[in-house]
Amino acid sequence: MIQTRGSGILLHITSLPSTYGIGDFGPSAYRFVEALARARQHYWQILPLNPTRCVYANSPYCSPSGFAMNSLLISPDLLVRDGFLEAADLEPVPGFPEGRVVYEAVTWYKERLLSCAYRRFSESAPESGYEAFSAGTGWWLDDHALFVALKDHFHGLEWSRWPAEIRNREAEAIHEMRERLADRIRKEKFIQYLAAWQWSALHRHCTGRGIQIIGDIPIYVAYDSVDVWANPGIVQLDEDLRPTVVAGVPPDMFSATGQLWGNPVYDWPALRERGYDWWVSRVARSGELYDLFRIDHFRAFADYYEVPAGDATAENGTWVDGPGADFFEVLARRFPCFAIVAEDLGANTPAVQGLLDRFDFPGMKILLFAFGEG
Template sequence: MDASSTRSAGILLHPTSLPGPHGIGSLGSYARGFIDFLAAAGQSYWQILPLGPTGYGNSPYSALSTFAGNPWLIDLQTLVTEGLLHGSELAAAPLCTDRVDYGAVGPFKTEKLHLAAERFATVASAERREKFEAFEQQNAWWLDNYALFEAVKQANEGKSIRDWDTELRCREPAAIARASQQLATEIRHQRVMQFLFFEQWAALRSYAHGRGVRIIGDMPIFVSFDSDVVWAHPELFKVDANLTPSVVAGVPPDYFSATGQLWGNPLYDWKTHEKQGFNWWVDRVRMALLLADVVRLDHFRGFEAAWEVPSHHADACHGTWVKGPGNAFFDALRSELGSLPFIAEDLGLITKEVYALRDHYGLPGMRVLQFGFGTGEDRYNAPHRVERNSVVYTGTHDNDTTVGWFRTLSAKDRAFVQSYLNTSGATIHWAMIRAAYGTVADTVIIPIQDVLGLGSEARMNMPGQMGGWWAYRLTEQPHAAVAEKLRELTELYERCPS
């Protein structure tokens, strides 16, 4: 994505939200069917959320690993075809509904994936076993730590690393050697699961490319405290020898929250990263670009400055802005990786310094139309203020659906939106999509919930609230009539691939 980009459009849908059996979306035939829908609708992009294995709360933005894929996305029917599972073993799968029941899906898929991993050594062909061994060797730099981390975590009944025995938490050599030996079977299973995930994802991405669809991935700036990287590389973070953080991430008080938001993520020791040539980040971005064609950088402003809060504070009121790596970071990435196919998530409290950093590298920012119907500075996201080097959204995974948002507006604000968009509001979602498509922005991304005109019941996430989120699912593929209508708009506004 750059200034020379042609006009394009795409859909936001996380793979967990795909339809299909087994209680959660996966990387099999239903994912390919969704790509077929995108192609039929004239779409160039499929935007997803982070693909890492999720922990407590099931948020893709709080993954257990920086580099691993989420095993729950592995398609079980594909494993049946490959002989790693039997069809009868999937009979007790969780019901397919419009919500992911993680409490049922997690144990079911974990059991079947362990069964498949156990059979892999005897069922897989010699050629495939060689591919697995090559995968292990090529990815040992992250896979070794992840597989051991996950095995130890399972042995500790899923507890956070802060609750592990001291010798394991602090990676004492004798404890690591003992765990590696005692948990050898589980470690191997975790390695096989990662091989299966990356194998299926590579096949799916190749299929997407064959249909003219590119993937927009997502990279959270911060990592979860309960993750393999904090455990294996504490020197990269502001934590002590016991893995206790001195400061944590958040955002300061604003109009929406009098106490700010205390995210609790460990913060980076940027001086150490810079001394190492930002090698860990280079590896992270390189891996992300193996999974996606473009990467959205979540909380982009944190690369310019981050809100640091002392870890003993109960809220985010008394933090300070601490400078991030800025140009040195992006120069290092560009030196090692070449072009930077990033989208800068520049929403929220943004300063001129953040915009300058974004613009220095020619990165497109984000505009969210739901934020564009206020007054004064709140109109920054209005359709007529959008700039070309932008990615326009009706809403994101953190917003209500457009229908839900419209229903909750005051009568005055609703009337203003109706006047601006020249609509009665009966099909507000199509009016917003049309407004987004009509902007000068190179790229427009629409959440699938808005394409389908769904209400607040289909919302993906509510920032700051725990429990019950990240669960939305399609119950079937979008109908051909929806693809036809979307393609009409895509062609009308010259966003259809040639």
């Protein structure tokens, strides 16, 4: 539950100052927390920490993983401080622009550093922290690391274009690839360990300074994601494992043709039969990372807009009932004290308002909108 009335600032990690081309979990983040504390703030709101990919314009709202963390947010300075790198390993640092992130250059640089850190790690004695992390997060990390390794192995191809036995996750084929790609899988687990190590320390520092972190759960995941590959039953796919409908919003004052997001749409009846297990896991993961969290596009739990796959615009979509109160009853039983903020912008229907009132979820009001007519 949200127990403290207070103010805070929305600032994503990527926007923090950095020598390395992108904001990270390093010294600038700690300085920002100190600034919040001096200003008597209570909250630091961030955008999703999920991995990004250039094909999705580096948006964390269309991520290849709903559970993993973005390796670009790992701090080189902290890798040196904690003995995973030597200071000389950071050189040469490219001449990154100060005012914006050039993702391609940052990705190349960070991949070089993380590969170097992994080599050092592989040559050292086993580390108990890494082993404990791998064992404790295997429920999402095993599939994520395998997916990343397979993406590399198949040169970035979308998973639907992988060999049929891998695409369909046939047990023997998956076992063979786990053994064949064991080192790349271990490297990805190590990278996620580093991200978790640094984020956990920063989160603890926030707690010590009286700052709560408001995280963010994107409503949808990307089609080319470990979430859909490993759990095809959670979204609406045809017999060839291709989306039958995709997400978006209808035409409005901002767009005459609507917004065609392109994410696969959840199969809510199937999820209901499974006790919403994938979503329960996702909320549990968010509870590990944040003090409270915003759920993106909250309206979709009341009713959501789906567009036939293959349409060029969102004009021919239809509204479909979402899971409604049944979904949140399951979450409330599983997480009695979970605290969310509903992203309820746009048309706030009676069904949406009913969910907000029934579960006492705070919504959002945008200050900019307060100065228009009416």
